[in-house]
Amino acid sequence: MTIALSILVDGVAYGMILFMISVGLSVTMGLMRIVNLAHGGFALLGGAFAHVLTVWYSVPFIAALAISVTAVTFLAIPLERLVYRRIYRFGELEQVLATIGIVFVVIAGVNLFLGSTLLPIRMPPEVSSPVDIGFKVLPLHRIIVILAGLAVVAALYLLVEQTRFGIYLRAAVDNQDTAASLGINTSKVYLAAFALGAALAAIGGILGAELLPIEAYYPLRYMVLFLIVVAVGGLGSIVGSFLAALSLGILDTAGRYLLPDMGTIFFFLAITALLAVRPNGLLVKPS
Amino acid sequence: MSRESTIDNVRTSLPIAKTHWPLVFLTLGACAAFLLFPYDLGFMTRILIMMVFVISFDLILGYAGIATLGHAAMYGCGAYAAGLFAVHISPDPLLGLASGAAMGALIAFVSGLLLMRAHGLSLLMLSIAVTMVLQEIASKARDVTGGADGLTGISMGPILGVFEFDFIGKTAYWYAFCALFVILALLRILVASPFGLALRGIKDSSSRMRAIGTPVYWRKVTAYVIAGAIAGIAGALSAQITSLVSVEVFNFALSAEVMVMLVLGGSGRLYGALIGTLVFMTVHHVAASIDPFNWLFAIGFMVLGIVFFLPDGLISLPKRIRRMIGAVR
Numbered sequence: 079m080t081i082a083l084s085i086l087v088d089g090v091a092y093g094m095i096l097f098m099i100s101v102g103l104s105v106t107m108g109l110m111r112i113v114n115l116a117h118g119g120f121a122l123l124g125g126a127f128a129h130v131l132t133v134w135y136s137v138p139f140i141a142a143l144a145i146s147v148t149a150v151t152f153l154a155i156p157l158e159r160l161v162y163r164r165i166y167r168f169g170e171l172e173q174v175l176a177t178i179g180i181v182f183v184v185i186a187g188v189n190l191f192l193g194s195t196l197l198p199i200r201m202p203p204e205v206s207s208p209v210d211i212g213f214k215v216l217p218l219h220r221i222i223v224i225l226a227g228l229a230v231v232a233a234l235y236l237l238v239e240q241t242r243f244g245i246y247l248r249a250a251v252d253n254q255d256t257a258a259s260l261g262i263n264t265s266k267v268y269l270a271a272f273a274l275g276a277a278l279a280a281i282g283g284i285l286g287a288e289l290l291p292i293e294a295y296y297p298l299r300y301m302v303l304f305l306i307v308v309a310v311g312g313l314g315s316i317v318g319s320f321l322a323a324l325s326l327g328i329l330d331t332a333g334r335y336l337l338p339d340m341g342t343i344f345f346f347l348a349i350t351a352l353l354a355v356r357p358n359g360l361l362v363k364p365s
Numbered sequence: 366m367s368r369e370s371t372i373d374n375v376r377t378s379l380p381i382a383k384t385h386w387p388l389v390f391l392t393l394g395a396c397a398a399f400l401l402f403p404y405d406l407g408f409m410t411r412i413l414i415m416m417v418f419v420i421s422f423d424l425i426l427g428y429a430g431i432a433t434l435g436h437a438a439m440y441g442c443g444a445y446a447a448g449l450f451a452v453h454i455s456p457d458p459l460l461g462l463a464s465g466a467a468m469g470a471l472i473a474f475v476s477g478l479l480l481m482r483a484h485g486l487s488l489l490m491l492s493i494a495v496t497m498v499l500q501e502i503a504s505k506a507r508d509v510t511g512g513a514d515g516l517t518g519i520s521m522g523p524i525l526g527v528f529e530f531d532f533i534g535k536t537a538y539w540y541a542f543c544a545l546f547v548i549l550a551l552l553r554i555l556v557a558s559p560f561g562l563a564l565r566g567i568k569d570s571s572s573r574m575r576a577i578g579t580p581v582y583w584r585k586v587t588a589y590v591i592a593g594a595i596a597g598i599a600g601a602l603s604a605q606i607t608s609l610v611s612v613e614v615f616n617f618a619l620s621a622e623v624m625v626m627l628v629l630g631g632s633g634r635l636y637g638a639l640i641g642t643l644v645f646m647t648v649h650h651v652a653a654s655i656d657p658f659n660w661l662f663a664i665g666f667m668v669l670g671i672v673f674f675l676p677d678g679l680i681s682l683p684k685r686i687r688r689m690i691g692a693v694r
Contacts, residue, residue: 107486113485113486113489164673168672168676170432170485171426171432171624171628172628172672172676174432174434174489174624175624175625175628175668175671175672176668176669176672176673178621178624178625178668179665179666179667179668179669179672180665180669181665182661182662182664182665182668183661183662183665183666183669185661185665186659186660186661186662186665187662189658189659189661190658190659190662194658298617298618301617302490302493302494302497302617305486305489305490305493306490306494308486309486309487309490313486339505340505342497342501343498343501343502343505346494346497346498346501347498349490349494350479350491350494350495350498353483353487353490353491353494354479354482354483354491357482357483357484357487358487
């Protein structure tokens with residue numbers, strides 16, 4: 079029973095991190111129809127900024143989080159305008175290569191300035207203190223991560239379902255040509271979605287640093303994980319990404335707890351089986 | 366016009382079937398490199414092995430248009446098969462190559478039955494997942510593979526019972542060269558055959574190929590198995606020559622680099638794969654020896670430069686330059 083609860087809590091916290099990092103990837107991949115292997119780079123950059131701010135300059139964690147996420151967002155905007163704009167028009171293979179090239183450059187950049195060691199992010203000491211929630215004692219960090227994840231889901235839901243931008247976004251995901259012919263400025267929608275995705279990835283990278291440690295090779299090491307969330311959730315589906323991230327988080331955690339030797343094999347076999355049956359993701363039936 | 370003569374017409378109109386220059390250049394280049402850089406034989410042998418690996422990827426990506434990020438799966442299985450074969454069964458190198466090829470083909474067939482049904486992102490993900498599973502198995506099955514420490518104790522007998530492997534690596538160099546030469550020659554025949562033409566057709570329009578009666582799925586599986594056998598040979602060569610197999614043979618980076626090397630040279634031409642491998646490995650080697658920490662910049666910018674400015678690879682460079690000169694005139 080305790081094991082089941084531990085799996086559930088750790089798995090849900092892990093899933094929330096996966097969701098925050100991957101949801102932007104899912105939306106941009108669904109929207110622009112591109113295969114983007116470089117998305118983890120935003121999580122790495124967010125984590126790297128937060129490391130520099132909290133460890134080198136002793137900036138309080140919350141302020142560091144805000145500054146890092148803003149910085150990543152403002153890096154993402156010119157990147158979208160100057161580089162990604164051209165990648166949208168490429169074929170699938172060229173997209174894979176171009177974004178791998180970007181990953182290499184980001185890794186080399188972080189490696190140049192910060193080296194290839196672990197980049198810890200200093201959090202307030204209360205964060206790692208245990209909290210009794212009645213039936214189980216948890217580190218506060220897990221609770222913060224889960225609450226932050228839920229807040230992101232709620233905010234995204236409101237944004238996509240209730241605002242004009244959400245309507246534009248859904249229209250562009252469904253059919254960008256029709257959306258453009260109806261007068262929606264799809265180019266601006268792309269930019270906003272890309273920047274939002276980068277910001278969420280940065281938040282996920284910083285909050286998830288305890289589970290997915292920040293270091294220069296981060297985007298390459300966890301790239302497969304983020305892409306699998308998108309592939310399982312279905313391109314462009316926020317609900318799909320959420321369900322996929324949660325179930326993959328729980329599945330992976332369960333595998334590690336119950337089958338410590340075979341955990342990863344079990345995880346990837348499950349993914350393989352799922353993608354073989356549902357090549358377009360959990361929620362989309364094969365056409 | 367009968368079917369046979371149509372195919373003959375198409376075949377002779379393809380640029381690749383006409384000349385034997387790639388094979389001649391390869392031989393001359395290998396001889397020149399052997400004489401010019403006698404102290405870099407180990408590195409040059411690695412280039413030759415990677416060339417075998419990259420041309421196998423050209424068959425599926427360049428000809429059949431199947432983009433995967435898991436080609437290391439077959440390379441790794443070939444390496445482990447050849448390594449284990451040498452340790453437990455026989456030190457004969459050629460039999461070892463055959464075992465590597467058989468293992469590469471087997472794993473390609475089993476995974477290909479699933480992979481060749483998928484497209485786009487799920488194909489990329491599935492091919493990565495297959496490689497990950499194999500890597501985990503290799504690192505967990507410590508009794509068989511040596512786990513994270515790698516498989517050691519591989520000792521090779523003389524090739525054909527005559528040519529002993531020497532310390533400088535001369536035998537290894539020519540051994541890898543001969544393997545590459547034979548595979549390149551066979552692949553050139555294969556891609557000019559009706560089967561090769563069918564693959565090109567599938568790449569251009571699989572629905573039209575299906576409409577004229579080609580069993581598209583099985584053609585793709587067959588191509589994947591052949592490419593898997595060749596990738597297995599490449600892995601076997603590396604296991605035999607370095608006498609070591611580590612779980613890193615299944616690294617994602619290897620699958621990604623193969624794709625980079627192929628597109629760098631230019632896909633769908635076979636010799637483009639050779640040029641791309643040569644340039645990539647040389648740049649990698651030089652950049653890593655100049656700056657062991659930041660060589661990844663060189664690779665990253667090289668990849669971006671190719672994709673943005675020379676999307677058809679280095680082999681399109683002469684045509685580009687000619688067109689530029691023509692435009693200036």
